[in-house]
Amino acid sequence: MDAAFLIAAGLTLAAAVAAMSLRNLIHCALCLVVTFFGVAALFLLLGAEFVSFAQVMVYVGAIAILIVFATLLTRSAGVTGEPLAFQPWLVGLGIAGLVVGAIVTSVAGSGLLPTESSRIVAAAPSTRELGEQLMSTYVLPLEVVGLLLTAALIGAAVLGLREPKPSTPPPKP
Amino acid sequence: MNWIVHQLWLIPALPFLAAGVLALTPRRQRAFAARLAISALAVSLALSCAAFVATLGHAGTGTFRERVNFTWFQFGDQALRLGWVLDPLAAVMLVMVSFVGLLIFIYSVGYMAHDANFTRFFCFLALFAGAMLGLVIANSLLLLFVCWELVGLASYLLIGFWFHKPEAAAAAKKAFITTRIGDVALFLGMLWLYSAGGTLLFYDAGEGCLENAALARIAGPSLVGWGTLVGISLLIFGGAIGKSGQLPLHVWLPDAMEGPTPVSALIHAATMVAAGVFLVARVFPLMKPDWPSLAGGIPLAGTPPPDATLAITWVGAITAVFAALIAVAQTDIKRILAYSTVSQLGYMFLGLGVGGVAVGMFHLLTHACFKALLFLGAGSVIHGCHDEQDIRRMGGLRRPMPVTFATYAVGMMALSGVPLLFSGFWSKDEILHAAHGWAGSRIPFYLGLFGALLTAFYMTRQMVYVFFGQRRAASTPPAAASGIRHPASGEPHESPLVMTVPLAILAVSAIVLGFLGTPAWPWLQTYLGADHGGSGGVELAKLLTKETLWLMAISTAVVTAGIGLAWRWYGQRPITDAGTPDPLQMSFPAAFRWLRQKFFVDEFYAATVIRAHAAWARFSDLLDAWLWGGLVLAVHFLTQGLSWASRFFDEYVVNLGFDAACRRLRRDGAFAAGLSDGKLQNYLRGIGTAFACLLVLLLWGGCR
């Protein structure tokens, strides 16, 4: 168990670091995929099978591909001599470090978290129960998410449409 | 129970069936139409006679009354029941209606021989006959009302039979609407009766609305209940007024003469108009309730409070004279008869009011015969004169049309009440006799006498004009636009047998019928259940009592005076020219103008009721167009105005202050805006830093 966790966590974090730091954007995207796989593995370890598969399907199957597409469409894959980072990049890194430090200290120092001895093994709901919950308790959010996705679909399609050219007379045949 | 009671429904059903079949019959099946209608009515007559015979055995021993009730439909958990009843009243009416009807049907075959819509005519006639017979046997006010409306419809259709004539179309409409005024009253009376008494069945094993239990329930031992009873009676009588052309609503009946003459004879003389009389006779227990039995022993005022018969008497008496007066000055052969009918119906009501069912019904029956006879005779005259209806253009017809003349004379004498031999005398005398004995007032009696005088007068006038003297035909016959195609011959001619035979039969019955109700042998009265104290046999002595003799003498004198007066004015100096003014006109020009113009009742109505209705309609329409439509518009403008005001307020009041504030704010904002340089990641940094700081603050700031 421990080994599995260490492997998954290490892979995830390493791939994440790579994804955020590599020069080639395509490599970044591929590393991102590895990160997502890693997180999916972590989900599996945590017993959330359904979420894990959903994570793979959505993040790997859709989001990563989208990112790759966008990269190709914007021709930003090519490695150029321009600086990669937003200057001064150390400030950004510092702030990120600060945030992580704060969170980690608070997590490590918190006495409120359940310890191993008091841990409760949540009865993992079956897929069917999950579906029933979605359709009963969470039906309103579900509808809202459906609406949101529809809106995003239409919005993305509209944004992606080729803009109409300024009106030029049609060429005479 | 007698089989005929169970099969009584067949009597109206057969003509109805014939009407239904004829409605779907093609126009060219003329012979079939006539045969079907006549045979249907003939069977009805046979059944009616059977029914009549069935009631005979019980005459004098108490009233024969059998009924069959059935459920028409259910509403909710309640049932609406209808039924039919056979009693003497219904039986004599049945026989009368189907007998007169049959004769007129036969007569029509000749009269309408050339009409294009012959088939339709018999369809409508059959419909009428069915409805009228249904009305007669109805044991429920509702069923009676249904048939009542249906005879109205048939009347409408038949008056407007020559609908291409605008007068006919207008007359039809007028008839329907005027009677409907009465019908609304009857309808309301029916509703009131239904809700007060809980049933509309006349006789229902003691529970019917004409039987004492229900009457007691309505009336209760109180004056309020009595008032209810009188109110219901008056409303029902309102229906009778409309149908029988009594005073305020009489205007439609003369106009109804626009219909074919057989129709006038059947519907507007013999049967339908008498339905009002029949209705009052049918609900007579309601009209004249037995006060002591209803008061239930509770000592109220000693004399019974006035009931509806009071109104009936007065309306009848006044109408009798009023219509007779108008008839004196008319020149249209059928209109004279129409006003005569109105007048005679007034007599019947007078008879009902003062003497009860038997008196009124006796006159109804005799009148039906001789008035049908007169109308048919008039039809024969019109037929023979090629659609001429103006008596001033006739004259000297007794030679070319002997049969018509003879029968017409019988009818005239019956109507005028020529003593002893003719039925009109006996029945009218009966009424006068009762009026003389009426406790309420003596005036109806005098009115009745005056009416008798007038009747004799105008009938003689008409006879003289039509049959005596010399021919005064106009040079050009009136355009035969009525759709009747006569063989073109200039001279008047006698009608065919199919028309004269019914005339003859009616003439005989006009004489014979009178002997059924003479004081000496009041068979009919006994039969109808009136208490005459007689033994049922012939008692000549009754005829010879002082009062009777005296009254007979008076009426004889009156009739003689009427005939003599008319003969003096019209007969002695033969009128030679159609354009000659009426002798009466020369003597009393002002009065004659009033009479000729029918007391201006139509004009009065046109100026008041009809104009009021038109104004009301116009008002409603304008109300729609302007008030309600205007309100909508107003709301629209109001909304617009409000929004305009709101905009004004916003622009000039609210915004002014805000503008100042905004200018200041903008200056300050410019500085703040400098902080946001548009670089996204700078913002992100801000957020990140803030988040970290917040976290640190929360962790170590003591926010537990």
Add this chain to the structure above:
Amino acid sequence: MSPLERYLIVAALLFGIGLAGALTRRNAILVLAGIELMLTAANLNFIAFWRYGGHPADSGTGIVFVLFSIAVAAAETAVGLALIVTIYRHRHSTKLDEFDELKG
């Protein structure tokens, strides 16, 4: 260290990496990717708490939340990338620091 803490720390680190990427990279696509990482880290937290910290009564809440979060992330990415592509069409650049028209 309890299992829950382990996951929380991994999530925190993932969040930090994402944040660092979003803060430092110039390319808008990668910034978006960083944001995705942060969202994923949050999801990891949800699942971890669902697994170890939760109340047994609402057995599915954490999972359902994550599912919604994933859906929202998908929508966000789609629109975000579409925006980036559109901007690229106009500006021929995906450098975030070159887009500053909205400065005050």
Add this chain to the structure above:
Amino acid sequence: MNSLPWLTLLTLVPSLGGLIVVSLGERRAAFAPRLGLLFASLTLLLAILLGTQFDRTSGNLQFVERHAWIPTLAVNYHLGVDGLGLLMVELTTLLVPMAMLASARVNRRAPLYFGLMLFLEAGLVGTFTALNFFHWFLFWELSLIPAFFLIKLWGGPESSAAATQFFIYTMVGSVAMLLAFLALFLAVGKFDFLELADLSRSGQLAASLNLEWGGHTVASSRVATLIFLGVLLGLAVKVPLMPFHTWLPATYAEAPTAVTMLLTGAMSKMGVYGFLRILLPIFPAQIRALETPLLTLTVLTILFSAAAAFAQRDLKRMLAYSSINHLGYCLLGVFAVARVAEPSPRLATEQAAALSGVLLQMFNHGLTAATLFCFVGWLERRSGGLRGLNDFGGVRQVAPVFCGLMGIALFSSLGLPGLNGFVGEFLIFKGSFSPATCSTVLSAGGLLLTAIFLLTLMQRVFHGPLNPRWTALPDLTWRERLVVAPAMALMFLIGLYPHALLSFTNATVSQFAKSLRAF
């Protein structure tokens, strides 16, 4: 759900049919009438089957379908019919094929026309079967939209304005009703008619309508009255009741004939249906409290509309006012029923009579008015668009069958015994006489006024000398005779044997009356 979902099918078939017909496109427009008729007939067949399966001895709702739909909002998919609903469903499904047959000559965009007709039918049937406010309202509004377009696109010259007026009027009413029901929902959390009626009966509804407004407590009766008025407005516009009726003549006159048939035959019934299904069971106390103004309005409706009809010179407008008049009788019955409060057996009779009368009158008026409009439409078509009262004359000479049959319909409309109109009016008047004597007596004047203008119509159009313009006016064709034949047959059937129809409603009426008295 253990049987065929009849009612769902009844709305589904016309909706699907509408979709299919609309999708025919211009190229295959020639099929549209036939296909539309096919679906309408299919619906009619279903409705007839429904009638045969209907248990006449039970006054309960039948063919009930109930599924949870949006539990959070207390919205159930709840369908069911009792005698009332069944009657209306039969009427609607009967009229739609008739209207389609009457409008066989639509030549512009036929697929859309017939599709909209079918949608309209679906909306109507849906309204008459829904038992939950949510989808009842949905259908209520849904029927409005096809009607709007039918009037606007195929109507007369002023149709656009008329359609807009129609739409706005009814919309205002609908909004008021929607707000009222939302208020009700906020108070008790229910949308289901039956549950609301139960609450109302047990008094909980009144109890839960207390309102705190800025520190003051508003009496629940006031709130209830306000809500009642909102619903009333929505229904009154539809019926229509007196001051809210001005949309009707213009709309009826401008709409194409077939649409007018449906508007008057079925849509106007939605209002009365609403009165019976919603107002009477849920707000009897409020009706009782406002009895006098309501009855006054009703009487005015009857008298004014009958008089205004007389002043019209356009046959369609005349019949439109006559329609208002006839529905006024329905309202008279409804209000009279509401007035009966004490459980006396005598008044129970009155109640049953009035309720039966109202139901019968609804059916009768739908039948008769639709037939009359159909005739006027044919007349208009024959005369090339003329339909003035004075444009004709003597038509009966050249078109006897036409005039004969239309005459039957006219006499049915003025309540001649033996035809259907009489029974309904008699029952209404009988039921209203005791509880609301004064109004009834005044309303009886309406019977007279109706006769006057209808006979005037006959006199001017059918009778008199033949107008030389119309010597070649064709009589009714066999096809047209067949179109009106069922309506004619029904008129006679109901007139002579009302039990044929009343047997469906008797149990419902008894139960309804009982529950109303138990209030």
Add this chain to the structure above:
Amino acid sequence: MAETLDQAFVLLKQWLVDRFPADLQPLLSAFLSAAAIVGVFAGLFAFTTWLERKGLARIQNRLGPNRVGPYGLFQPIADGLKMLTKEDIVPRSADQLVHFLAPIMKVVPVLLAYAVIPVGRNMVATDLEAGLLFFLAVGSATELAVFMAGWGSHNKYSLLGAMRAIAQLISYEIPLVFAALGVVLVAGSLSLPAIVDSQAGYDWGGLARWHVFTPWGLAGFGLFMIAATAKTARSPFDLPEGESEIIAGHMVEYSGFKYALFYLGEYLSLFAISGVGITLFLGGWREPFSWLAWMPSYVWFGLKLLACIVGFIWLRGTMPRLRADQLMNFAWKFMFPMTLVTVVAAAAWHLSAGWNFTGAGLWRWALDAAVILIPYRLLGARHLAPRTYRFAD
């Protein structure tokens, strides 16, 4: 006897596993399953290449392989040997790592996908509760492999092919999921064995209660198979590798064993998706008629799989390739709405399951068929009308 035969492999595996210590048993069990899957399906792959070449040849009136072995049966072995011995060429400008990983990325997820497909009674490697989701999730990794191959090769055709492929795969993934959704709705589970169980039983005296025998199931099966054809980029949806346009698409820079791996991956995913289709609609390993129950379950599965493969081959031999815009229009304007409709139809079927009046079955059928056919008619009338041509502007 029949039962033993049916469970022969299960028993065999159990027997083998029982020989080993308990600690190793789970691992061993997994290993055995995996080995069986790899062995059997690799063999099937070999057979299928032969079958396909033979079949196409028959359709095109040729002979096909006929030299190596009887009927050319050993041709796959020869081909394999050739592939293995070929030089592995990697372009210089290629991204070495990505180029190397792509074929692996292609094959591994496909093999993983077999873990959830029940090939016979009790014959499933792992019975995941969300098995179908797992299958779909893993399947989406294919796109990544395609992209890696296309991009990593640093070749214009490769990249174009890859982009085409990804657009196609994503577009057809949605109909695929929705077509499967109807089954999930009716079966009430995402687990494939449970879905097979939901099709147990017989109707009308012996006809199995497969989903394909319902209106929505039939439509769903058709749509699923069309989407599967597109997902596996087989003719007529083989645009990504259209030889005449972009040579072999993303595989253009591959040769030797890597190429063979791609080839293997494609066929394996074809089998896998056919297997899922069979499981979803054709009753999995169940027999079509009750009187055929004596045959072992895996035989039924194999027969159905073979039938599917033959179908695919047949399709490939007869259909011309689609144009790119037709492909997209077809996906979004026909497949997607139709699959939605099948979901609705499945729901209607499910809801009407309780009907028990006379003629209920017929009504149910008519209703369901109407729900499908009417939109089908509408969609067909609108979008598949006579084609319009658009020219480059």
